[in-house]
Amino acid sequence: MSRMDRRSFLRAVARAGLSAAALASFPPALRAALAAAKPAAGAAPDTSGPPEMIVRNDRPEHWETTLEALGRSWITRNDRFFVRSHLSVPTPDLDAWRLEVSGLVHSPLSLTLAQARALPLETDAVTLECAGNGRGLMKLPSTAGTQWGRGAVGNASWTGVRLARLLERAGVAPEAKHVWFEALDQATFPGPPPFLRSIPIEKAMDDVLLALAMNDERLSPLHGAPLRAIVPGWYGMASTKWVTRVRLEDHPSDSFFMAKGYHYVYPGEDPAAAPPVETMRVKSVITRPIDGSEVQLAPRTDNKKKPRLRVQGFAWAGPAGVRLVEVSSDGGKSWFPAGFMGDMAKGAWRAWATEFEVTPPARFALMARATGNDGDVQPLEARPNGSGYANNSIHKVTVRVRLAT
Amino acid sequence: MTIAVATALGATAPAKPAAKTAAPVSKSAAPSKAPAKSPAAAKPAAKTAAPADTTPAPARKPYANVFADGPGRPIADGACLLCHSPMLVTQQAKDSAAWEKTLTQMIGWGSPVTTAQRDTLRRYLLGHYGTHPPTVK
Incomplete structure (x- = not known):
């Protein structure tokens, strides 16, 4: 965990007001760090947070835009854009950072950030919607996951490298059928699966961007800095943040978030036959x-x-x-x-x-x-x-x- | 921008008033026939508008960010908070089977819950975050 991550993690844990028994179950290093974080005695309710956003979870960040804020402009401001992260926000060393293109390609690539930024850049306005947007309004016998209202959606102008151009440069092998996006985000605790997703090669060769900027500003850590995928027309889970490796394979990723998560499991139907969540519905x-x-x-x-x-x-x-x-x-x-x-x-x-x-x-x-x-x-x-x-x-x-x- | 809206309305707004329908609610709401000409009527979205803040509303945090007091709370604190805040739990409304499914997944991912603690934790979660009607706040 990076220093910043650790600090915000500790603050959040401190705010949560842990019991002594819970503290005892934490690893010694974490206990010591928590003691040093010194939560204020009798702390007032937490009123901090991003203006005009609904914080549905503060760690990891699940922030929804209010409809008042969303309605103001066709382009959603960066600081009003919904946030959905599965794991901790990574803060990579940008000097050591590389964008790799590997797997079923003729010439694997490894680009520094400066090299990536020097590639021909294109800009597209793309609307992203969380697959769970509106989940809290769906009538279900039991809830599952973040109870989003209607504001886990936004529209931004994304600037980056067209994935198809990069793949052409690497030379796609004929047997490559799926593009995996490997990212830097990790859990604070060993065990949870990595957030790894893949898209079909046809989509990758069409309109996907590897974005470096959002509304003319370099990507912020919350939105995937320094580089993220933007997969137009698909729900947000396809637009992997913090991408560091693009891997070409002959099969889709079998990670948890591809194989089990993000499927339409309708009541009474076989979960094994559930269709995957992909393109956004009207x-x-x-x-x-x-x-x-x-x-x-x-x-x-x-x-x-x-x-x-x-x-x-x-x-x-x-x-x-x-x-x-x-x-x-x-x-x-x-x-x-x-x-x-x-x-x-x-x-x-x-x-x-x-x-x-x-x-x-x-x-x-x-x-x-x-x-x-x-x-x-x-x-x-x-x-x-x-x-x-x-x-x-x-x-x-x-x-x-x-x-x- | 006003003109653009007026054109859109003129091109697409229906000529037939909704007041002719029987719906009570529609008696007070009929689609406009004529293109809007009043500048006050139109406030379309701007291309790259980043309007200046006046007094932006503070963040809304609709869910409790501490676990409810109860016999299972220390287990919940220790089991859940290593990876996420309590809000992710306190906003849920799950039946016993659904909590069991969550426990299986989270323990499978390394959440430190002992076999002896598991039933207490499930009862605690069900008792405080069971199937009351969920509401989006």
Whole structure:
């Protein structure tokens, strides 16, 4: 564990207020370090943390963006971008760091960070969504994992090396079928499996980036510094952070997070036949108005027309892209298309908006439903699966509208 | 940007008022017919906007970050906190079988729980983090 990791780990453990018996079960070195961390006596509730984020877990970091913050811009700010890490954030020695390309290639590569940064760089706006986004809203008999709301999603501009160019440089052997991303993150404790994922060679040769920068800033440690994969159209688990080795193999990785984790295990079905979680499902989120809020609308100047309520959000649909967003104000009986606006990029969500004429005071529910270019329509209720993956149920918000005085 | 939105609305907003439908909720909400012209009506997302902070809301931490007091708490502290914070546990609502599955996985990954402690820990977790209706906060 690096010095920084260890310090934040100790702070977190200190905050947790361990019992003497628990301390006794820790290794002696850890006990001594904990004693030195000196938690404040009668410590107040922990109110520290990233602004406008919902901390669903603080170690490892599982941070969700509030919909208020998410809705502000097509590009999500770096310090408002959701964070999901499986293990401790690594802080590698950047002088010793290497990006290796190995396995079934003709010429293995080993690049320093300076060499990687000197390669031709490309920039794509790509939306990442955690596979567990919405898990906390899925109706399951038992919970599993982090209970995300709707904000484990964000859109950033990623700059890096196109993986296909790098693989062409290394020369892909014909028997190579899968690309494994090996990363630097490790558990604080020996035992948990490494977070190792692989993607099919077809995807790797298509649009995958090895990103060095996020929204024109070098990647931060939380988001995978110095280099991470960006796999457009796939749920976030495919976009491995802290990548240090790209390994070509003739088979997919058999690591825990490929073979067992990230599968749709539907109740009553054979887990061994569960399909893997891969591409993102069609989905939209309403960022305005906020659920449960009261909106004050100014009267129209001619006093004859009704005031209008603006409804807006984002929609995405994996590799297919989103074709249509419709909004309902009557519980889904009738749907009206919203307009798309602003920027458009292949791997990125689209901003949408519409307006409703309303007669205040009023209280009603708004729903948004997206349709992908492949014809997939967002369902009213996503089919529950045991781990709560890919919840793309239609988002419904209730709002009260008053006339501004 | 206002113009872009107005165009989008003009191009896609339906001409038929929703008020004609029978739904009570829709009586007060009809889609607008005309393109929006009021600048106040439109506040579209900016391309690379990084709006300045005014007073950003503080972080929300919706789950307890200490384990509930109880006979299994020292075991939970020792078993769980080497790798993750209590929040990951306190937000759960699992039945006995689901907690058993979690214990099997975590012990398999090296969590220091003895055979003698295992039942106490499962009962503790079930008692405090059992299948009450989960709510996303």
